[in-house]
Amino acid sequence: MAERLEGKVVVITGAGRGQGAAEARLFARAGARVVVTDVREDEGRAVAEELGDQGLYVRHDVSDPASWATVVKEAVHAFGTVSALVNNAALWRTAHVERQRLDEFEALLRVNLLGPFLGIQAVAPVLRAGGGGSIVNISSTAGLVGIPGHAAYGSTKFGLRGLTRSAALDLAGDRIRVNSVHPGAIDTPMVAEAVAGRDWSHVPLGRIGRPEEVGELVLFLCSDASSYITGTEFTVDGGMTAA
Ligand SMILES: NC(=O)c1ccc[n+]([C@@H]2O[C@H](COP(=O)([O-])OP(=O)(O)OC[C@H]3O[C@@H](n4cnc5c(N)ncnc54)[C@H](O)[C@@H]3O)[C@@H](O)[C@H]2O)c1
Numbered sequence: 001m002a003e004r005l006e007g008k009v010v011v012i013t014g015a016g017r018g019q020g021a022a023e024a025r026l027f028a029r030a031g032a033r034v035v036v037t038d039v040r041e042d043e044g045r046a047v048a049e050e051l052g053d054q055g056l057y058v059r060h061d062v063s064d065p066a067s068w069a070t071v072v073k074e075a076v077h078a079f080g081t082v083s084a085l086v087n088n089a090a091l092w093r094t095a096h097v098e099r100q101r102l103d104e105f106e107a108l109l110r111v112n113l114l115g116p117f118l119g120i121q122a123v124a125p126v127l128r129a130g131g132g133g134s135i136v137n138i139s140s141t142a143g144l145v146g147i148p149g150h151a152a153y154g155s156t157k158f159g160l161r162g163l164t165r166s167a168a169l170d171l172a173g174d175r176i177r178v179n180s181v182h183p184g185a186i187d188t189p190m191v192a193e194a195v196a197g198r199d200w201s202h203v204p205l206g207r208i209g210r211p212e213e214v215g216e217l218v219l220f221l222c223s224d225a226s227s228y229i230t231g232t233e234f235t236v237d238g239g240m241t242a243a
Contacts, residue, residue: 004223006031009079011071011123013062013115014089016043018188019138022211023086023218028054030219035075035082037062038089062089062115068122075126082126084134084222087116090156092190094149105152112156113163120167124176132175136221137164138214139180141237157182161233168231177230179221183214184237204239 010027014020016038024034028051036051037060038044048057056078061067075082090112093104116137127133142150143157161180168178185195186209200207214236220226221234235241 004030004219004225008032008083008222009035009075009081010084010086010222011035011037011075011082011119012086012088013037013060013119015047015086016040017047018190019183019186019211019214020086020088021047023088023215024048024051024055026212026215026219027222030223032222033079035071035079037071060089062087062119063110065118065122068118072122072126081130082123082133083130084136085119085123085127086136086138086218086222087119087160088138089115090138090190092153094153095151096149097151100151105155108152108156109159112153113159116160117163120163120171120178124171124174127176128174133177134222134226135167135171135176135178136218137161137178137180138218139164139182139233141182141184141235141241143180144182144233144235145241164233165231172230177221177226179226179229179231180233181214181217181221182233182235182237182241184209184235184240186211186214200238202240203237204242207238209236209238 010032012020015024015036033054036048036057045057048055058071058074137160139160140157142154143161164180
C-alpha cells in the first residue's frame, strides 16, 4: 500500500514526538512528503532528518499567526504545495475545575483550539489552489465526554469538535474536507507519567493504544480513500467511550 499518500504533501504540527512523529514516519512510508513542525527544535529536526528527502522541519508555534505563515511559505518552497494538514500539537494539563489556573486555561486554549483555527486559516488557501485537500483535527475522548479534572483541556477539545464541523461546512465547496479524531489513552510522552503502571481493565480492548493506531486512521483521512468523508468525528479509544 506504498501508494496511499503518493504525491501528497502533509503538514503535521507537534510532530517532534508522540503521535505526530509516528504519523510523520507512517506517512513518509506511504509516499508522502511531510512537513514536521514543533516548538521542540531538536526532536522536530531529528524526525524530519529520518525521512530524508521526504521530510522538512519548520520551527513552529501553532498559537502564533506569523509562525503559520512561515510554515506555509517553507512547505510550498520545498515541496510546491500542501495537500493535507494534521492539527496535532497540544498541551495537556489537569486540575479540578475550582483550582484550574486562569493562565493555564488560556495557554491550553491558545495551543489546542486557537492553533488549529489559525492553521485552517493559513492552509485553506493553498489547499483550495490545489483543487482541495484534507484537514484532520486531533481532539480527544475528552472532547466527547466529560472527564474529571479536564475543565480546561476538555473545553479546548470539545471546542475543536465544533470548529471541525463549522469549518467542514464552510470549506466543502472548495473540496476541502475537515474531520476530527478522538484518541483515548495513547502511549506517548504527553501522558507517560500519568499512565505508568496503570491497570487497563476498564478499556474494553484491555490495553493502552499505540501512536501508530491513531496514525493509521489519520493516514486514511489524509488520503483520497476518504474522499466522501467530511465534518465527522472518529474515535480511536479501544472501546472506552462505547458504553
Ligand atoms: N496521548 C494521549 O493519551 C492522548 C489522548 C487523547 C488525545 N491526545 C491528543 O493527541 C495529540 C498528540 O498528542 P501526543 O500524545 O502525541 O502528545 P506529545 O506531548 O507527545 O506531543 C505533542 C507535541 O506538540 C508539541 N507542541 C506543544 N505546544 C506546541 C506549540 N505551541 N506549537 C507547536 N508544537 C507544540 C510538543 O512539543 C510535542 O512535541 C494531541 O492533540 C493530544 O491532545 C493524546
